[in-house]
Amino acid sequence: MACLSPWQLQKFQQDGFLVLEGFLSAEECVAMQQRIGEIVAEMDVPLHCRTEFSTQEEEQLRAQGSTDYFLSSGDKIRFFFEKGVFDEKGNFLVPPEKSINKIGHVSPHQDASFLYTEPLGRVLGVWIAVEDATLENGCLWFIPGSHTSSPSWPAGGVSRRMVRAPVGSAPGTSFLGSEPARDNSLFVPTPVQRGALVLIHGEVVHKSKQNLSDRSRHAYTFHFMEASGTTWSPENWLQPTAELPFPPLYT
Ligand code: FE2
Numbered sequence: 001m002a003c004l005s006p007w008q009l010q011k012f013q014q015d016g017f018l019v020l021e022g023f024l025s026a027e028e029c030v031a032m033q034q035r036i037g038e039i040v041a042e043m044d045v046p047l048h049c050r051t052e053f054s055t056q057e058e059e060q061l062r063a064q065g066s067t068d069y070f071l072s073s074g075d076k077i078r079f080f081f082e083k084g085v086f087d088e089k090g091n092f093l094v095p096p097e098k099s100i101n102k103i104g105h106v107s108p109h110q111d112a113s114f115l116y117t118e119p120l121g122r123v124l125g126v127w128i129a130v131e132d133a134t135l136e137n138g139c140l141w142f143i144p145g146s147h148t149s150s151p152s153w154p155a156g157g158v159s160r161r162m163v164r165a166p167v168g169s170a171p172g173t174s175f176l177g178s179e180p181a182r183d184n185s186l187f188v189p190t191p192v193q194r195g196a197l198v199l200i201h202g203e204v205v206h207k208s209k210q211n212l213s214d215r216s217r218h219a220y221t222f223h224f225m226e227a228s229g230t231t232w233s234p235e236n237w238l239q240p241t242a243e244l245p246f247p248p249l250y251t
Contacts, residue, residue: 016147016204017140019190023197024128032130036218043096071164071172071237108182110147112158112202115223116233120157121147122226125200129192130218138211140198141187147203158203163235173237224249 004012012018024032087093115123133139160177182205192198200206202223211217225232227248232240240246 012199012201015142015144016201017142017144017190017206018199019192020197020199021193022195024130024195026195029130029194032220033218036130040096073238107179108143108187108205108207109179110158110203110205111200111223113160113179114162114237115202115225116158116161116236117202117225118231118233119229121202122230123202124224124226125198125202125221126224127198127200127219127221129194129196129198130220131194131216132192133196133217133219134191134213134215135189136211136213137215137217138208138213139189139191139217140200141189141207141209143182143186143205144188146186146205147201161233161235162237163233164237164239 004018008018008020085092085094111123111125112120117123127140131137158177160175160179162173162175165172165174187207190198225246227246232246
């Protein structure tokens with residue numbers, strides 16, 4: 001099994017993210033794209049579930065909180081859309097195959113705000129570019145070093161958390177705290193070629209811009225948690241279910 005080199009590990013610890021180009025072969029990316037295409041072709045989204053994905057607080061509460069489509073998405077394939085995909089009646093304004101969100105996030109955030117653990121910093125994001133991610137089609141942007149306390153970010157940790165509301169209440173989630181204004185000039189773009197894998201520290205601040213190009217930018221993303229000695233917050237939106245508990249890797 002491939003390991004990170006000492007230099008790569010140091011770079012990850014320093015920046016809070018690490019790009020590993022060439023993690024998947026071109027053939028593996030094509031196979032993944034084909035599967036994504038099949039899933040989208042079979043997509044059947046009930047009208048009331050046409051949820052647009054955003055981390056903008058207000059919009060997210062409005063769009064996602066009113067339905068359990070989002071809250072129960074942890075062990076299912078669910079669809080979240082770019083803004084401007086639907087008209088006010090929920091009809092597609094663009095071809096459905098072009099409508100799916102980048103399978104990522106948009107506005108600046110830390111993953112730990114959504115996947116909260118005690119102690120913090122036990123969640124690692126894995127983001128695999130199935131297609132080239134460029135400046136034009138919505139590559140990731142990071143504030144290097146923002147996962148640790150620094151002169152520009154002295155508080156460290158997370159400044160807001162998304163928590164579940166009591167069962168049956170609407171909206172289904174709310175935020176504790178708020179996302180501070182970020183200095184846009186601190187963000188560094190991270191364009192990568194298809195097949196690249198990006199490791200994302202749970203507390204590093206990152207974003208991706210809206211894809212306004214005519215090229216899709218599919219990515220496959222998931223998270224690991226160091227389970228030993230860690231409490232997964234029962235208030236997180238994502239909870240393990242009886243049908244699909246969080247699968248352990250080593251036990
Ligand atoms: Fe993220």
